[in-house]
Amino acid sequence: VPGSEIALFIVVALVCSIPGAVLHREVLRCLGHRRNLCLVAAVYAVVLGLTILLLSGPEARPYALAFSVPIGFTTGWVYPAMNGFVAAMVPPGRETETWGWVTFSAVVLSWAPPLVFTVIKETLGDLRLGTTSLIFFLVVGGVLAASVDDRAIPVTAGALDQSRTTKSSTRSAPGVASTPANGVNSDEAVGDSGAA
Numbered sequence: 001v002p003g004s005e006i007a008l009f010i011v012v013a014l015v016c017s018i019p020g021a022v023l024h025r026e027v028l029r030c031l032g033h034r035r036n037l038c039l040v041a042a043v044y045a046v047v048l049g050l051t052i053l054l055l056s057g058p059e060a061r062p063y064a065l066a067f068s069v070p071i072g073f074t075t076g077w078v079y080p081a082m083n084g085f086v087a088a089m090v091p092p093g094r095e096t097e098t099w100g101w102v103t104f105s106a107v108v109l110s111w112a113p114p115l116v117f118t119v120i121k122e123t124l125g126d127l128r129l130g131t132t133s134l135i136f137f138l139v140v141g142g143v144l145a146a147s148v149d150d151r152a153i154p155v156t157a158g159a160l161d162q163s164r165t166t167k168s169s170t171r172s173a174p175g176v177a178s179t180p181a182n183g184v185n186s187d188e189a190v191g192d193s194g195a196a
Contacts, residue, residue: 009065013072020076024084027077033085034150040081041142044074045135052128085145113137 028036047070055064090098113134121130 005061005065009068012065012068013075016069016072017076020073020078021080023073024077024080028081028084032150033081033088034145034148037081037085037145038142040074040077041138041145044078045138045142047071047074048131048135048138052131056128089148 024036024040027039031039047067051067051071054060055067086098086102116133116136117130120133121127124130
């Protein structure tokens with residue numbers, strides 16, 4: 001395959017990822033984070049499955065460019081769906097710790113799909129069968145996302161900011177005793193430090 005065809009495939013996929021990201025926002029508003037992520041995982045698995053089935057050899061090469069459109073579209077949808085799902089579950093005040101775990105997990109597990117793909121391709125000698133391993137990971141991710149209870153997850157980033165503002169505005173006024181999550185009353189802490 002000439003390099004120019006590969007470059008054109010990548011450019012078309014990148015351009016088509018923009019409407020995918022826009023669709024993500026609309027689907028998110030209608031379905032919420034969990035259902036949005038499950039839907040895009042299913043759509044992406046179907047797109048990859050159709051690509052594997054229909055692009056079966058050199059005679060299908062002229063049609064490969066057409067598949068860059070749905071692949072780019074779903075790629076533009078899946079990444080904001082994954083990041084939005086995780087971001088919406090971050091407990092207030094624990095953003096750094098949570099994103100540290102997300103980054104750590106991504107780095108530690110990033111070798112698994114390429115390894116499975118390579119083992120299948122090298123063992124069986126079939127590139128198409130190796131690509132089906134990606135569908136397996138999408139299905140597992142979709143099943144795991146479907147098992148998350150999302151009733152407490154806000155639908156949009158604006159709702160997330162609003163819920164944090166609401167939580168912080170429910171604190172009591174100065175001079176009124178309030179006990180935060182750490183169990184230390186800030187008025188008592190100030191009073192104790194001043195007495196010492």
